Amino acid sequence: MGETTAVVFDLGGVLAHPPKGPMAPPKDFFGPAGDAGGTDQADDHPWHRLERGDLTLEEALTLLFEDMGVPMPSSGAPLPPGMMPPGMPSPDVPPPGMPPPVQPQGAPGPGPFGLPLPPPFKLEPAFVSLAEDLSAAGLKLALCANLVRELEPLWWDLYPWPDLFTIIVRSYELGARKPDPLPYATVLERLGTTPAETVFVDDSARNLATAGTLGMVTVLADGPAAADRIRELSGLSAPSRPATEPAVTASPKTDDDHQGAAEKVLANLRTLARRLPERSAEIESARAIPRDIIEDLRDTGIFRALYPASLGGPGLSDPQLVEAIEILAAGDASVAWCAAIGLDAALSAQSWPDEQVREVFPSPDLITAAVLPPLGKGVRVADGFELTGRWSFASGIGHADRVLCGFLADGATPVWRIAVVNPGDVRIHDTWNTTGLRGTGSHDIEIRELLVPERHTWPFLGTGTDRADGFSLPADRVNAKMAGLPLGIGTAALQAAIRILSGKKDMMTRQPAAAHPGVRANVARAESLIEASRAYVHRSLQPGGRRGDAALARQFAHRSCREAVQLLYDTVGSAAVYSERTPLDRHLRDLTTACQHAAVGQRILEGVGELRLGGDPMSPFI
Template sequence: MNRTEPMNRMKPMDRTKPTDRPDRPSLEDERMTVVELPPRAPESGLTADDVLERVRAYAATLPARAPEVERQGRIPADLLDGLRATGLLRAALPPALGGVELTAPQLTRAVDLLAEGDASVGWCAAVALNASLAVVSLPAEVFAELFPDPDLITATVLPPLGRSAAHDGGYLLSGRWPSASGITHADRVLAGFLTPDGAPRVAVLNAADVRVLDTWHTTGLRGTGSHDFEVTDLFVPDRHTFTPPAAGAPQPLHLRADNLALKMAGVPLGIARSALSCARELLTARGPALPRPSAPAELAHAEALIGAADAYVYTTLDRAWAAQAAGRAPERGTAALARQYAHRACREAVQHLYDLVGAAAVYTERTPLDRCLRDVVTAGRHVASAERILDAVGELRLGGDPSSPHL
């Protein structure tokens, strides 16, 4: 799409499709009905292991639905209900807010499991967990006002792309934000903006108050519905905004912004495992009639690429988490390097498997290989995993101080 095209020519999304919830009140209306919200407890006896087991069982149902998710360009309502039921959406919240507090390696593994079932579901779940960023900076009573249900789904675009004018204890917010993953099914939206004096802040919006633009026509991750959205002179009370938390700030371990960013490494790992499983099944079904004599060795090579990426990511995450739990700062840039490597190695593995299987890979209703390749390529375009991460980490290792927030 031509980014200079006037906004009034953009096609708005129909937010009244069955997967949406019509007639949702505005946040201001919700505020008027709130008197007092007591601390919310997690489900009785629910542990991190319980959440991971529920995620594993739920993820096993996703491959059969993945073609549907891609065709619709969004996650169907019943799959969203199933995702909520796993407890994952509350897994980064403290227990007082209904959370379970999975570690960064556990959150990454959960995203990994979901992405193996369907990359779009895994991606949207990872983005939805960013609602925990609001816990760091908002007073507890304001967070409870905005998130009365710990399983609400959040879309997030944190760069300060919006502009604002001061107005009656808050801001009149205007702007357009790109690639808001999950915006078609979100309950809340975190949108970065600049205050009138140029300071970056994040607004918590009701998703029903934003205008969704039909822009997400992509190679992969089609089911994420990562459309652009816009608002014009939308009033946002100051208490519904916060300063973006800085990486490494003295926050509770489960709520550190840099820890929440780590989970995205699970997406390429899950995609690649799905591709590997499919290729193995297809080649096994052929028996001795393999496409070429080297096929077994080539399959093993792809498995080695994925295994190396898995070991790199989770060893790095475990060490970083242990260091932080002991009060030490983990080495800066290491987790970002592992994440970027996972995207590169898994993309190579999936492309290798696609080529190995041959013509069978192009039949999208028979095999997920084509979708896996498109999904892993698209996922790797995200700024937190793109090739520029190598530049930033290399500069850091040579004594520089890169400003990248993704290290």
């Protein structure tokens, strides 16, 4: 890392906060606006087109009204009462409990069609003060923000920005918005600095991903600690505190602290999981997880689950991690699968020091798509590798912040390494048309002659960094989470079958199905298979176990729970085939697909058998 000579700030969410609630005009007014990685210029969402300057605000509203079937008023005329689009207040009638809208100083009156402009942004004192200190210390400062031209009055008059930031890069002037590389390249060019000496500050992990790929030092603006981090990188001392304000001294987390953090993650997941079944049909049909669910999942803390405490890990034990995936799988199997794959960034902490992990993964909540088998080829070049390859089963590639790719590094003895790349550097082949787990979007991906710095790779079977905290992720621990999937699916299927059978009558006798001895026996048999699997999995994760115990239990759980779901499907009978009436069809298909994963296949039995008979199986799953 070079000496810091420049700091680039985002605006909204960093230096100033946009208005919230029903008076806020932005993204949700036009519908969910998740950044869908990769080729941002191909995104036709109205808000993104506004930020790129492709549309005026009036044109965007016109399109919105047309989509809603709302009659368009003449320019400058307010909409009739009751015809205001959802989320926007009437110009004349404020929402309940809200004061009348106040125009920001210097604002050009009402917006298009008489819509009021919302309240102005509010400054974030901690980061504004930091920027002033950086400027006083002689560092170059720049603003680089995704902005809408017509809404600039909401923030421009809050502060004399040009006095502090000599360079302001606006997305609508470039015709490109973050995370497209153009705004980053433009700000570096105008600053006249190298990426290594430039700190990029943003509240979006996706935006930071591009900055990190270009070699800039990144800081996620997620609280006061971020401002302290920027001061440290820039060589500034911490701000002085009033005499009445006690200094805060960080103390090591205790076991109770970790337990509390872990339980909070599990509680968050339970809350989210309750909402998933009603979205399952949508998820399966789209072959992707909606952006709002991804962000809610990120907020639970699950993606930091495997990190050590020094990198923000909440301290989930192996049994708790299995429970976390089981909770999600009972709600929706595709969401659970993507959660399990999406937390693999922590693998880097085995081989990299914490500082390097933070550079490549500036937030512990970044999401990975991981294709670890060494199907790529890395040709050694100066300071890194030229990577080429094609990988299958890139689960979650549509929402990933980073992609982990396995490859063989050339040399006298090829070495299996893992590369971390930006989703925008991979080509996605739409191949995921499958029996089950359709919502995971596990398409093929391809990379051609991509230059990857060696510091963005690590040896998959390396010896690690000999961490003082003893952190390690052996194969049994990394893959243990997958056991939660069949347990969750099995439990959900059992509950659904009991619900259906409790109200079902035999077609011929018209007797309650629940009165039939065979039905009763099958329900009990299914429950015993699921509960035996759960007991076996959790026993295999207790301290003092042998290598292979968790792998064997994981394989057993998948096969036994699939048998249980098949039994329940058959017991429910013809009603089970109606996918819109019962989830049993989807549960069976999801679990059938999950059973094809290498971590739970026949080779697990062969490998553990070899191990028990004195061998040493070469398997990343045991």
